[in-house]
Amino acid sequence: MVLGTTSGAGKSWLTTALCRYYARQGLRVAPFKAQNMSNNARVVEQGEIGSAQYFQSLAACATPEVRMNPLLLKPERDTHSQVVLLGQVNAELTRMDWRGRSGHVWPVIAQALDDLRADHDVVVIEGAGSPAEINLMDSDIVNLRVARHADARCLLVTDIDRGGAFAHLYGTWALLPEADRALIRGFVLNKFRGDATLLAPGPAQLQALTGIPTVATLPMWWQHGLPEEDGVFDDRSRASGVVTRTIAVIAYPRISNLDEFQPLKNVPGVRLLWARSPAELAGLNAATDWVILPGSKHTSGDLAWLRAQGLDAAIAHHAGQGGAVLGVCGGLQMLGEALIDPFGVDGNAPGLGLLPLVTVFAQDKTVQRTQATFNAVTGPWQALSGVAAQGYEIHHGQTAPHAAMAAAGNVAAEVLQSNTSTLGWQNASGNVLGLYLHGVFEDPAVLHALFGVATPTLDAVFDGLADYIGTHFSPGVLDALLE
Numbered sequence: 427m428v429l430g431t432t433s434g435a436g437k438s439w440l441t442t443a444l445c446r447y448y449a450r451q452g453l454r455v456a457p458f459k460a461q462n463m464s465n466n467a468r469v470v471e472q473g474e475i476g477s478a479q480y481f482q483s484l485a486a487c488a489t490p491e492v493r494m495n496p497l498l499l500k501p502e503r504d505t506h507s508q509v510v511l512l513g514q515v516n517a518e519l520t521r522m523d524w525r526g527r528s529g530h531v532w533p534v535i536a537q538a539l540d541d542l543r544a545d546h547d548v549v550v551i552e553g554a555g556s557p558a559e560i561n562l563m564d565s566d567i568v569n570l571r572v573a574r575h576a577d578a579r580c581l582l583v584t585d586i587d588r589g590g591a592f593a594h595l596y597g598t599w600a601l602l603p604e605a606d607r608a609l610i611r612g613f614v615l616n617k618f619r620g621d622a623t624l625l626a627p628g629p630a631q632l633q634a635l636t637g638i639p640t641v642a643t644l645p646m647w648w649q650h651g652l653p654e655e656d657g658v659f660d661d662r663s664r665a666s667g668v669v670t671r672t673i674a675v676i677a678y679p680r681i682s683n684l685d686e687f688q689p690l691k692n693v694p695g696v697r698l699l700w701a702r703s704p705a706e707l708a709g710l711n712a713a714t715d716w717v718i719l720p721g722s723k724h725t726s727g728d729l730a731w732l733r734a735q736g737l738d739a740a741i742a743h744h745a746g747q748g749g750a751v752l753g754v755c756g757g758l759q760m761l762g763e764a765l766i767d768p769f770g771v772d773g774n775a776p777g778l779g780l781l782p783l784v785t786v787f788a789q790d791k792t793v794q795r796t797q798a799t800f801n802a803v804t805g806p807w808q809a810l811s812g813v814a815a816q817g818y819e820i821h822h823g824q825t826a827p828h829a830a831m832a833a834a835g836n837v838a839a840e841v842l843q844s845n846t847s848t849l850g851w852q853n854a855s856g857n858v859l860g861l862y863l864h865g866v867f868e869d870p871a872v873l874h875a876l877f878g879v880a881t882p883t884l885d886a887v888f889d890g891l892a893d894y895i896g897t898h899f900s901p902g903v904l905d906a907l908l909e
Contacts, residue, residue, distance in 0.1 A: 427551035427578035429569060429610070431558075431594035435585045436616035436644070438478040441552040442652060443891035445486035447904060450892060453547040457482030460535045461497040461554060461568040463507065465682035465723040466653075469795050469818035473513020474498065477685050478552070481652065485888040486550070493538040497531050497567075502680065502724045512538070515791055528565040535567055536575055543576065548908065551578055558601035570606050579907045580609045582638075587617040587646060592628050599636050612641030612903060619646045642899040650894070651692065651887035653685030670695035672715040676737060677702050678728035682721040682756065683820070689867045692881040704740035712749035716806070717741055719757025721864065725785075725823070726773030729760050738778055745780055750806040751858045755821050758851075758860030759785040763828050771822050780858045781851055782831040782838050785823040792819050798844040798863055805856025807841075809875040815842075817865030819849070825862070827851075 428444070430437040441457060449455045462476035468490065470480070475495035483490040492513035499507040509519040509527070511534060519527055542549050557569035573580055582598060584591045595613050602610075613632065615625070622643050629640035673690055677700040690698050701707055707717065719741070722728040732738055745751045753761040762783035765775045771787040795818050800810040827838060842850025842861055849862040866872045870880055895904070 427553060427573050427576070427580045427609075429553040429557050429573070429580050429582045429598075431556055431582065431584040431591075431598045432588075433555050435583050436614075437552050437554075437583060438482075439650070439652060439891070440581070440583055440614065440616070440895070441550050442478070442482045442485045442888065443895045444550045444904070445482050446888040446892040447895055448548045448550070448908070449485065449487045450889075454488075454545070455486035455548045455550065456488050456542045456546040457486055457494050457552065458539055458542055458549050458572075459495050459552040459554065459568070460539070460572050461499065461531075462495050463499040463501065463554070465500050465680065465721075466685050467498060467500065467510075467683065467820060469793055469820060470513065474510060474793050474820060475513065477653065477683070481884070482550070482552070484884055485891070488546075493542055496535050496538040500682075500723055503727070508723075513793075525565045528567050532567050532571070535572070539572065539576060549576070551576065556598060557606075558598040560601055570602070573606065573609050578609060579611045581612050581614050581641070581907075582610050583614040583616050585617050586615045586643075587619060591615055592632055596632060596635060599638065607636075610638055611907060612639055615640060615643045617646045618643050639900075641903045642895070644895070644898050647894065649691070650891060651688070651882055652891065653688040668695060669697045670714065672697045672699055672710060673718060674699045674701040674707055674710060674715065675718045675720055676732065676741075676757075678722060678731050680722050680724040680728050682723045683754075683864050684720055686754075686817075686865050686867060687718070687720070689873060689881045693873070693877050693879055696877070701737070702735065704736045707737070707740040707744060710744055710749060712744060712747035715744075716750040716752060717744050719751070719753040719760055721754055721820075722756030722760075724772060725756040725759050726765055726767070726775040728756065729765070729775050729777070732760070741778065742780065745858055748855070748857050751780060752807075753781075753858075753860040754866075755819075755862055755864060756823075758783075758862060759823050759825060761858060761860050762825065763831070765823070781853055781860050782828045782836045783825050783851060783860070784828050785825045787822045788824050789822075791822050794819050796844050796849070796863060798842050798849050800850070801839075801841050801843060803841045803852060803856075803859075804839075805852070805859075807852070807856070807859050807876075810841075810872065813871050813875050815863060815866050815869045815872050817863040817869065819862055820864065821862060825851075825860075 466477035467474045468480035470490040472492045479495040498510040501507045554568040584594045761781045762777040767787045797816045803810045838851035840848045841852045
């Protein structure tokens with residue numbers, strides 16, 4: 427089990443690396459995280475799970491499934507989250523208070539973990555936040571309770587780049603019940619920059635205090651290729667080689683599924699920019715640069731935020747100059763004329779008016795893997811014409827042409843079709859495109875059509891992670907964890 431001293435310490439990254447490390451030994455490996463709080467989700471056969479567990483399962487050479495992340499919390503507001511249990515939205519648990527919910531979900535979590543352990547040689551478990559949140563220990567269902575249930579061999583990882591790493595490790599250990607301290611087999615220093623010899627005598631002193639060795643010092647690695655689990659994964663605007671195109675992704679508060687844009691970081695000449703103000707869009711070149719409105723877990727709320735920042739006018743200006751604007755899922759909904767919410771799912775709101783579409787929020791949620799084909803596409807997206815793409819859908823909204831505008835001749839072209847529905851529309855000028863299909867930039871055919879390049883495969887990324895920890899962990903430690 428991988429525990430962390432804080433959120434962002436590197437638990438997800440290390441868990442993914444361990445999954446591939448053990449899978450390459452011919453072992454049957456599965457990841458597990460009892461409860462994940464994230465708006466980055468992926469579709470599996472039985473519903474949806476956190477993106478981190480989806481990638482971890484691929485690293486483990488396993489089929490992603492809901493047992494790997496039995497409880498998923500998707501924040502919709504600062505004080506409210508949608509609860510997904512075993513892949514399905516659970517309205518009763520969503521209405522329940524957090525502490526009261528724990529007792530109801532623990533049997534499901536424990537059963538999922540037991541079943542995975544029975545079906546696999548190795549289960550690599552990821553904790554959440556810190557195991558030393560003493561105000562939450564009595565209702566914990568994701569850290570120590572899981573570790574005890576599985577009698578897990580635990581690694582405790584900390585982000586040394588933040589400073590205070592030895593205090594974080596010692597303080598976390600000190601706040602754990604004595605029996606739980608015995609589960610920790612090693613400390614891991616993550617994101618280290620500089621001369622590792624300067625760490626002495628810190629690790630030795632820490633071991634003298636706790637009895638636990640520091641088993642790895644992992645150097646800072648900016649471009650390992652694995653998407654971060656939470657938040658905007660890279661605020662630094664960087665590109666490989668000479669910048670020929672800036673792609674500005676609007677980073678609203680309830681942004682979701684942002685990990686699907688990770689491949690754009692690997693396209694030569696592309697600078698990926700996370701935009702939160704009109705000033706960050708002011709310098710865009712309408713002839714070459716794009717604006718992307720990504721998915722949102724609360725579309726009407728993020729649309730209100732976007733207007734409050736003045737980004738609505740900035741996006742409209744870019745589109746009015748002929749600049750490319752792409753909306754994905756919630757972003758597509760924002761580009762339309764109106765959001766209509768008869769069941770209280772998301773909220774009513776006027777749209778940005780860049781596509782003649784209307785979205786109505788349904789009670790039922792569409793969650794499915796999808797294959798679709800682009801029809802004739804024009805403008806900056808012309809290269810997508812005829813391209814078959816695969817991805818996934820996660821949305822309550824159902825979008826259709828605005829009847830009155832269609833009657834007046836203002837019709838959006840249907841440019842992406844699955845076997846059952848239209849998933850993409852384009853304006854008459856061709857520069858504004860809206861898609862319901864998540865994951866298009868992860869499809870090699872789409873990337874090649876748009877940019878003429880192929881980015882590293884996920885398998886190559888996973889192998890790189892496994893090689894990395896194999897190099898930087900103390901010899902024999904990773905194998906000893908299985909003995």
